[in-house]
Amino acid sequence: MNKHLISLAEFENEFEAEIASGRLRSAGIEAIVSKDDAGGMLPSLQDTEGVSLYIRPKDAKRARAVLTAKSKVKK
Numbered sequence: 001m002n003k004h005l006i007s008l009a010e011f012e013n014e015f016e017a018e019i020a021s022g023r024l025r026s027a028g029i030e031a032i033v034s035k036d037d038a039g040g041m042l043p044s045l046q047d048t049e050g051v052s053l054y055i056r057p058k059d060a061k062r063a064r065a066v067l068t069a070k071s072k073v074k075k
Helices: 014-026 045-049 057-068
Strands: 006-011 032-035 051-055
Touching (some): 006 014, 006 057, 014 032, 014 051, 051 057
Antiparallel strands (some): 006 051, 032 051
């Protein structure tokens, strides 16, 4: 992984990581989802290895705030 990125969070699966990544991107924060599942051949590796979400260190405080904020979706 790029040495200029930090791991913001670990997720149990790619789906959850992609949702978090989308929330960050919609707030203008670049995010990268990283997983080792043998190129999709062994998705069960996500269960043991997890899925990481990486960001730039300068975005860490804002990114944590975005991910902990309650969603304001109208029902």
